[in-house]
Structures are given as C-alpha cells and as structure tokens.
Amino acid sequence: MKSTTTFVIFTIFLFFLVSSAYPGAMRQRYPCKNLVLYFHDVIYNGQNADNATSAIVGAPQWGNLTILAEKFHFGNIAVFDDPITLDNNFHSPPVGRAQGMYFYDTKNTFTAWLGFSFVLNSAQHKGTINFIGADPIMVKSRDISVVGGTGDFFMHRGIATVMTDSYEGDVYFRLRVDIKFYECW
DSSP states (O other), rough: OHHHHHHHHHHHHHHHHHHHHGGGGGGGGSSEEEEEEEEEBBOSSSTTTTTOEEEEOOOOOOEEEEEEEETTTOOOEEEEEEEEEEETTTTTTTEEEEEEEEEOOSSSSSOOOEEEEEEEEEESOOOEEEEEEEOOTTSSSSEEEEEEEEEEEEEEEEEOOOOOOEEEEETEEEEEEEEEEEEOO
C-alpha cells in the first residue's frame, strides 16, 4: 500500500511539474495583439532598376537573373527590401521595410518558401517582426508563422494570414498581411 501511495503522489508531482514547465497548455486562445500591414514587391526585370525593390539572385540552369523561370518559377531565389504601408496604396508613406528572401520550390504549382522580417520604424511601432514558412501562392488566404520579434514586438509569436491583394504579371505584387500575435511580452 505504501508503494502505491508513493507512486500516486510522485505521479501527481510530475503532472504539476510538467504542467508548469509547459504553460502553453493553459495559454489564451485569442490574439493579444493584431496588426494589418501591406508590403509591395517590385521585382527587377532588366528595365526597372530605379523602382525595383527585389531581385532574382539565383536561377535554375534554364533561367536567368532578370526574368522569372518558366515552369512555375521553380528554382528562382529572390531577395527583397520592400516598403510596408498601412493601406494598399503603393505611394502611401512607408512605416517600415519588409526584408528577406523567397524561393519557388515546387515544379507543378506556384509555391514559395518565405523567410523575412518587417523592420518597423514609425511613430506607432518600432522593432522587427520575423516570419518564416511555406506560401502556397494559388491559395487565396494562407498562414505563415510569426517566430519572434524585437522592440515593440519583443518575443512575440503568432500567425500571419497572407493574401495577394494585387499583382501585375511577374513584375509587381502586393500582399496584405494580417498578423495575430498569441504570445506578447
């Protein structure tokens, strides 16, 4: 009987120890902060150097560095430094920059992998928000992970719902990014 009682007490102790070590099980399920921003990507095409905010830095053997490759742009790697605005107007005053990279990683549909940061420096927000994840471009609304941040967004984590708000061929696209933070410090 004594060993059974000891085992039960030890099991309860471990349950509380693990529960306090992983407080995520008791986390709130609603966002602690929400933010909607737009970023505008103008890819260099050999003729728009003055306006381009991104460039192809890697291409498959059959491609080149000024025009996205055929076959769903598979193998293209682009880096960007895009303006971020509070609305969908490209000419609105920027509140920061979206800086990072994306590469097209699927041969049979338009899909990219994203790794980038929003670097915000405005009266409302100062700091960075870091994103990473797959972007199935043909899906109207898709989610990528918010994996951290600095400044006003120190240690924030959550989900960013990305929607292609506008595009003009292979030269320009605008993304609406609805950021929901579920961990705010």
